[in-house]
Amino acid sequence: MTGGRMADKKQLARQFIEAIPHARELGMTLTELGDGSAQIVMPYDEKLIGDPETGVIHGGAVSALMDTCCGAAVMSHPAAPGGTATIDLRIDYMRAATPGQSIVTRATCHHMTRNVAFVRAVAMDDDQDNPVATAVGAFTVESKF
Amino acid sequence: MSRPRPEPVQVVKQRRDAALAALVASVPYARFLNITFDRRGDELTAQLNFDEKLIGNPFLPAIHGGVTAAFLEVTAVMTLTWANLWERIESGSLDVDELAAGKLPRQPKTIDFTVDYLRSGLPRDAYARATVSRSGRRYASVHVEAWQDHKDKLFAQATGHFLMPQDAAKQKTADQDFVAREATPPKG
Numbered sequence: 001m002t003g004g005r006m007a008d009k010k011q012l013a014r015q016f017i018e019a020i021p022h023a024r025e026l027g028m029t030l031t032e033l034g035d036g037s038a039q040i041v042m043p044y045d046e047k048l049i050g051d052p053e054t055g056v057i058h059g060g061a062v063s064a065l066m067d068t069c070c071g072a073a074v075m076s077h078p079a080a081p082g083g084t085a086t087i088d089l090r091i092d093y094m095r096a097a098t099p100g101q102s103i104v105t106r107a108t109c110h111h112m113t114r115n116v117a118f119v120r121a122v123a124m125d126d127d128q129d130n131p132v133a134t135a136v137g138a139f140t141v142e143s144k145f
Numbered sequence: 146m147s148r149p150r151p152e153p154v155q156v157v158k159q160r161r162d163a164a165l166a167a168l169v170a171s172v173p174y175a176r177f178l179n180i181t182f183d184r185r186g187d188e189l190t191a192q193l194n195f196d197e198k199l200i201g202n203p204f205l206p207a208i209h210g211g212v213t214a215a216f217l218e219v220t221a222v223m224t225l226t227w228a229n230l231w232e233r234i235e236s237g238s239l240d241v242d243e244l245a246a247g248k249l250p251r252q253p254k255t256i257d258f259t260v261d262y263l264r265s266g267l268p269r270d271a272y273a274r275a276t277v278s279r280s281g282r283r284y285a286s287v288h289v290e291a292w293q294d295h296k297d298k299l300f301a302q303a304t305g306h307f308l309m310p311q312d313a314a315k316q317k318t319a320d321q322d323f324v325a326r327e328a329t330p331p332k333g
Contacts, residue, residue, distance in 0.1 A: 064211025
């Protein structure tokens with residue numbers, strides 16, 4: 001693929017990700033899109049709280065963020081022809097995200113076959129030394145969006 | 146010997162439904178996704194009420210994989226909390242009015258959660274039921290299944306492990322017991 005077409009494809013991936021209704025609903029912003037890597041920020045919001053006693057956001061919201069970011073990493077991969085869908089996603093929760101802080105997720109599509117993309121991701125809040133959660137997943141490789 | 150007269154049906158139902166409503170209402174994220182719960186005896190069925198904001202791929206369209214994961218996780222945590230409280234709801238030792246007023250039990254914490262996506266989520270309501278495979282003093286293992294049109298045609302399933310809320314006082318006693326056991330070597 002030429003440099004120009006690469007840029008077009010990445011632009012397409014970016015547009016696709018930014019058009020996802022649920023990602024917009026959660027206030028997700030795509031802050032970086034590399035060749036098979038992506039970074040997405042999700043701001044803290046009271047509607048995402050899982051435990052009202054502590055104000056900690058629900059694990060499900062972190063899952064939604066991880067899933068979006070992993071999908072973005074797949075679509076940004078130079079060998080990806082189009083869209084993607086999750087086959088499986090495992091998330092390990094290391095600690096509760098600190099209430100009030102944004103969550104930043106970085107995902108890498110580290111291997112891709114004709115049909116399957118393999119992805120790893122990590123989620124952080126302001127404490128950069130202690131991840132909030134990590135994820136590993138397998139995604140489909142679709143021929144179009 | 147005669148058994149004690151059972152409580153009237155409306156008393157039992159009112160107590161169980163009030164406890165469930167209070168628990169569900171207390172989770173902002175469940176309200177945001179508009180997840181509601183149906184109860185038959187102690188069995189819960191979660192319902193994800195469809196809305197455009199749940200869409201992940203607008204071209205198909207399909208429910209966002211993250212929404213599916215979140216739906217399954219909300220169902221797992223709620224079912225686990227509910228199973229944990231059931232005895233206390235039945236015996237009446239749990240004050241349902243206090244629960245409704247916001248005095249909530251501590252929630253289990255997710256350790257890990259693995260979602261298996263079987264087919265794409267169609268733009269319509271979805272249902273899920275969780276089974277507590279094992280619930281110990283510290284850890285619990287929960288399996289969740291979700292479907293849309295046919296109960297036997299799942300669109301996603303998940304397994305998760307949870308750290309159970311540790312009652313501070315009980316935890317202290319358990320720790321002391323442990324220390325005491327450690328200090329006294331077994332005889333023989």
